[in-house]
Amino acid sequence: MTLSLDNERFRALLWQIAVVAIVLGAVAWLWSNAVHNLSARRIQVGFAFLGREASMPITDTWLPYSPKDTYLWAFIVGVVNTLRVAVVGIVLATILGTAVGIARLSSNWILSRLAAVYVEVLRDIPLLLQLLFWYVMMQALPPARGAWKPLDGVFLSNRGLVVPSIPLEGAQFGVIGAAVIGLVLYVLLRRKLVALQMLDGRPRWSWPYGLLLVVVLPALISWLSGVSWEVSVPALRGFNFVGGWTFAPEYFALLLALVTYTSAFMAEIVRSGIQSVARGQWDAAVALGLRRGFVLRKIVLPQALRVIIPPMTSQYLNLTKNSSLAVAIGYQDIVSVANTTLNQTGQAIEAIALIMAVFLTISLGISLFMNWYNAHIALVER
């Protein structure tokens, strides 16, 4: 290689060395400043603080937690709180978004107009503003004694939403586990049956096996071992509710804001996905004499999904990242816990690095899963 600027390969090498040197130099400079500043403020760099007592209260949690626990445990509780909002939010937003997207395509004028208004209004107002709005609305609800009862056993008050629940413990989880195993077996069996049909062309029913594996067998196990499925109905005792399942006002407001906001974007994605399927596909399927539901399930949806899945993935990622707005209303997710930690210990770099690591991991997880799913349904060119 000639060392001259006229040589393209040499020039390329020079450019790369320059860029890498600038980036590394900037990082090194910032880092040396940080080390200097931290030692001047007597802050010890490192994650040793995670073992210390957190002494921060976290009220709304699924895991056992007390302020005497360590920062590490507080962080784990925060991550679980983030996941709790993100997963439930993704499921509900997908359902609502699909419904609104289909409603926008309805031939019923009033339904499609309403869906359009829903989308426009929710999309054009900042999520944080909507979140604060819902939170104020939650706080303006009547106190527990005068709670609204839209249904029997459901209470909506400034203590949040309380609904009846079925307490799940070891035995109940065993039965649910049996049903999950049954479902996996059923999917494998069904795949086998479809493969057989491909060979000899004879259709085979698979649903009786499904019923047996997923419903009948677990029910039999439950009945034989005497597992109780008693519903716990909430009741007002004094100033608060006993029994049932409570959604704290912060959680409920956050979930409401995230689900409605994201569903507006999802509705547009679903609409354009369905519209992208050529009209001829419908006509051809109908000409073959297929039923409407079958056409939707086997012809239109698989093609629409190819258009829908990639932007939907980024909406899932957005919802997860947006759940970090929880800090504004005091729902203790990972960002809120990290922020409190930061204020208590001054370990700014570590706390923010932890937030970033958690979100990068979640983002990567969702991306990998959705890429796998996308590859699964992608067009196979022959």
Add this chain to the structure above:
Amino acid sequence: MATTADTPKLRPTGRARTGWDANPVLRWLRANLFSSITSGVITLLLFALVTKMLVSFVQWGILDAVWSVPGNDTAACRAARGLGACWAVIPEKYRFILFGTYPFEEQWRPALATLVFIALFYVSCLRAFWRRELVLIWAGALALIGFLMWGGALGLSFVSQERWGGLPVTLILATFGLAFGFPLGILVALGRRSKLPAIHSVCVLYVELIRGVPLISLLFMASVMFPLFLPDGVNFDKLLRAQIAFVLYAGAYLAEVIRGGLQAVPHGQSEAADALGLSYWQKNRLIVLPQAIRHVIPPLVNTFIAFFKDTSLVLIIGIFDLLTTAKTAIIDPSWQQFSVEVYVFVAAIYFVFCFAMSRYSKHLEQIGTGK
């Protein structure tokens, strides 16, 4: 209705139009509201629901609302609480919500700056201005806005950034973020498509890192970590730190949009430029980028809308943008209970800006942005 245009409607054909069928209104009603039993039931249910909501909204927002109160005496509002809105809070607080703690007599300056922003957006939307000179217009307008806000010359008193607030701050964060994030985005997009492995990986790392974490963590970084990373004695103002975070954030998202545009330019264009003997920068500046950016103007507008809404997150690090001033305005004990009215007012401002931009983007998508 574009959405139903491609579903063919059943029209009575070969039959004389008699009775209700002759009336176009009834025909429209039947086709769009009562085409089947299900559709009819949905129509009636929704009609009842919409009417009920409209009636209670009009009741709350207009008929039973309190429009003004004497001084700070909110007794009338408290009496109507739960029944009617207390719009009296808006005339009482709108100056603070819109301009924050900017000196009261000087508030014509942020108001004028806001108008300059709107004029700048308007001009940028006109196709006749989509040329190189637009960069100069932007530079001039941003300089004028800086002069109006800071002052300190030509008889205007100096106002430091700590006193800025409200709508101008929201517009500044969004617009300056875009103005500086855009060139950064172009460089990163080109870098990501580069064949040089080191440059490619640096750009991928930057984009994926920024897009993988929530904006809040970047803002926390700007507000708490920046001071740690700078040498002793050097310190930026909080607003500027947030602005830098926004530029980095915008750069990563804009880079992905621009990369999409670069991919849409046919390879032959680049090959032809190479054949003419243009250098890498000449090729991109004169041939590739002008075509690429034209392709992605609608998604750029959408990115800008998202960006405009995202500026509200500075509430969490305590910068006085429009949402923060709104939230602060209702800390006042006598008005504390009327936050819903203030939020509705601010939501309307955000909505007007975002709705106008989203209409514009839709319009561009329909007519196409090519030559």
